[in-house]
Amino acid sequence: MSHLHYATPPTTASACSTDHLTKVYGVGSDRQVVALDDVSVTIAPGSFTAIMGPSGSGKSTLMHCMAGLDRATSGDAWMGQDNLSQLPEKQVTRIRRDKVGFVFQSFNLLPTLTAQQNIVLPLDLAGKKVDKEHFASIIESLSLQDRLTHRPSQLSGGQQQRVAIARALMTRPQVVFADEPTGALDSKTGTALLEYLRRCSREQGQTIIMVTHDPKAAAYADRALVLLDGRIVDDVASPTAEMMMATFGRLGA
Numbered sequence: 521m522s523h524l525h526y527a528t529p530p531t532t533a534s535a536c537s538t539d540h541l542t543k544v545y546g547v548g549s550d551r552q553v554v555a556l557d558d559v560s561v562t563i564a565p566g567s568f569t570a571i572m573g574p575s576g577s578g579k580s581t582l583m584h585c586m587a588g589l590d591r592a593t594s595g596d597a598w599m600g601q602d603n604l605s606q607l608p609e610k611q612v613t614r615i616r617r618d619k620v621g622f623v624f625q626s627f628n629l630l631p632t633l634t635a636q637q638n639i640v641l642p643l644d645l646a647g648k649k650v651d652k653e654h655f656a657s658i659i660e661s662l663s664l665q666d667r668l669t670h671r672p673s674q675l676s677g678g679q680q681q682r683v684a685i686a687r688a689l690m691t692r693p694q695v696v697f698a699d700e701p702t703g704a705l706d707s708k709t710g711t712a713l714l715e716y717l718r719r720c721s722r723e724q725g726q727t728i729i730m731v732t733h734d735p736k737a738a739a740y741a742d743r744a745l746v747l748l749d750g751r752i753v754d755d756v757a758s759p760t761a762e763m764m765m766a767t768f769g770r771l772g773a
Contacts, residue, residue, distance in 0.1 A: 535695050536695055538561050541592050541595035542556055543578075555750055556581050559582060563586075566725040567721065568727075570732055573733075577747040627683070627704075630672075663682070664679070694727065696727065717730065746767055
């Protein structure tokens, strides 16, 4: 019998966590795929965690389940004290809107809106007022002051990604999930982005979870979770690029 209905909230302070999380695609078919296999992990508030692993290891599935974008087959995904695995979809959507920020590789900006309109869009959709001081602080820290009236087509890739980060931070989310955020950027812009995410974690206490395949990107995090075949096979504190390359070498990735 599933333990699902008897799950208790995490006892230690955590930004988000999973408990025996399993995700199976194609349940009952002969093409069944176990994307996550009994994963339990706790993410501390204010930490910067990289999730790594070869293609098909389950890293994106883990992020999607933790963020409430996908539901697990069994086990639990917690956002603070909220069990996303048990709540109705409407409540999960609200938690996602209020407590989660997303940064994607493809930016996902609306082409007809200016940078400023894109940044405040989540607040507009939620019917909330813009905190002008918070807005000004984010814009200044990302050096977007002179780009606010530009549409995405008038911005470079790095500028678009900074707009996407500003949008993710605008709602003061509990956790920011970044999916391969440097994938479409040149190395100089990517480095600047990673330094900014690290600063958000260390100076603002923002919790960052980043999926990446790049050992150099993972070195900016203060923890790296390594997945293989849906399981966490390594949990590295203070990762370096060399450590992560060696880990990947051992995995044959």
